[in-house]
Amino acid sequence: MAKPPAGSSLLFGALADSGHIKQRKNGSYQMVLKGVDEIDWFTDRPDRVEGTWKPQKLLRKWDKLFASSEPNAQATVEVEDQRELFTFEMLKPKMESGKMVFGVKPLSDSSKDKITGLKNMEMSDISLFIDSVSIDFRNRIYPRPPCFPDCRGEDLSGMQFQGTNLVYGNFTDAKLVGANLRDSIMVKTNLTGANLTGANLHGAKLNQVNLTGANFKDAKLNAVDWEIDSICPDGTKHAFLKPCTDEQLLLQSPCTADQLNLA
Incomplete structure (x- = not known):
């Protein structure tokens, strides 16, 4: 199994079968994804390496990976035969009954409008991209x-x-x-x-x-x-x-x- 090279910067991607965005009582947003079977990671240039993790491995490593700040993320989804793209700050995920659940914080007014507009709508064919972190030669994480x-x-x-x-x-x-x-x-x-x-x-x-x-x-x-x-x-x-x-x-x-x- 491939391992991230020493000193490399990692980026993450995942696919989900379906999902939705819900708004909590405090006004914050959560995204719920179904069918996330694996997390693809790949190195930023100049390294050229890729591999896969189980979602649980990303969750276990999350606090070290993003110790200094939560990552930015971007999702592409299909809603009513239309492709939608939105960007947000991604909070630490958790697994609930096989679903990946995480907080979503809009980065701007435009992204907030888009996320609000997608609230409670059924989404399919979801692609998730997560911003990068760096690791040292002993595979400890130093963002x-x-x-x-x-x-x-x-x-x-x-x-x-x-x-x-x-x-x-x-x-x-x-x-x-x-x-x-x-x-x-x-x-x-x-x-x-x-x-x-x-x-x-x-x-x-x-x-x-x-x-x-x-x-x-x-x-x-x-x-x-x-x-x-x-x-x-x-x-x-x-x-x-x-x-x-x-x-x-x-x-x-x-x-x-x-x-x-x-x-």
Whole structure:
């Protein structure tokens, strides 16, 4: 049976025979799906792996998979010979008499109108897509931060991103003091001006990453996989497949970022 690769980002899909949306007394919405036999998972690029879980396995892993925030999801359904598509925040599912039941929170007024319009209607030929999470090399789950992909100026000090896929994330001026980024994957990630003092980047993959003006004081950089065209903190590119030097990392430079016009 296929297993998710280390550091990969997973997305989920499922099919259901039928279902309906109901509104509870407190005004919230629930979706009830019948005939969900399996959950398909597949990796986000650049990995190309897929597999299946039983619904119960997704339920067991839910709290770890989505520890930082509930996922966004999208459903396509057939109602009275018409295909309908709506997007929502998906709350933790449960199984009741073989049916998958979960809370649905509209993401916008338009999605609320659509969900309200589908309330109590019989739906068939249902397709469900669930947003991604990332896992580390020991198959423990370390999700992306709630701010991802736009984490500019966020305080993420001490947070756990071991093995997390941070591809295309924007962490400009973010505070990542003491953060655990071990084995994380960063491709075209923007860390301009980020404070990585004491951060652990052991084994991290850096490819076309912008580190201009970033602070790496006391950071652990051993075994970092420096690939191509990353910009070092001093604004220069590192040599092909070679790490940024201490000078490029500003670890031996008496100049400040202001003096180097990097602030």
